[in-house]
Amino acid sequence: MLQYLMDTLTHMDTSNEKSLYDSDFYQWTLHNANLLRQGRLTELDIENIAEELEYMGNSSKRELASRLVVLIMHLLKWQYQPKRRSRSWGTTIITQRAEIERLLENSPSLKNNIETVIDKEFITAKRMFEVETKIKIKDLPATCPYTFEQLMDDGFLPE
Numbered sequence: 001m002l003q004y005l006m007d008t009l010t011h012m013d014t015s016n017e018k019s020l021y022d023s024d025f026y027q028w029t030l031h032n033a034n035l036l037r038q039g040r041l042t043e044l045d046i047e048n049i050a051e052e053l054e055y056m057g058n059s060s061k062r063e064l065a066s067r068l069v070v071l072i073m074h075l076l077k078w079q080y081q082p083k084r085r086s087r088s089w090g091t092t093i094i095t096q097r098a099e100i101e102r103l104l105e106n107s108p109s110l111k112n113n114i115e116t117v118i119d120k121e122f123i124t125a126k127r128m129f130e131v132e133t134k135i136k137i138k139d140l141p142a143t144c145p146y147t148f149e150q151l152m153d154d155g156f157l158p159e
Helices: 002-010 014-023 025-038 046-080 087-106 114-133 148-152
Strands: none
Touching: 014 025, 046 087, 046 114, 046 148, 087 148, 114 148
8 A cells, every 4th residue: 555655656746745745744755755755856746855854943942942941940049949859859960960961962063152041041930930839030041150161961950
């Protein structure tokens, strides 16, 4: 059945490419992967392939940003609420560090301008921290008090 689908898709002309992309994304991916494997490059849906590749790259950037927010917020909680420290916070810190490390291993270029990304995500982390803890943003540093090296250091916990 899958081979029949692949054969059918292979014979589709590129004028139907846009409608297939819009109507059945999975089928579109199979079709374009098959065209690539066959070396039929002129039949590829180049515009949408480029768009999807950019989206995939941006997805990794969004994941890095999200994980940095969670990590920074938990380090702030650890630092500013020492009497409330919990294993759960420690586990979250370890998990976020491990996942950020994995992301950076798979996509080392995400580390470019990481300090700028940290500064940006620190703003979001402070907002979330304030809502969760009721500690005012004005009582926190203006810039992220943790370097990238500290954020990624399994032995670092702020006091």
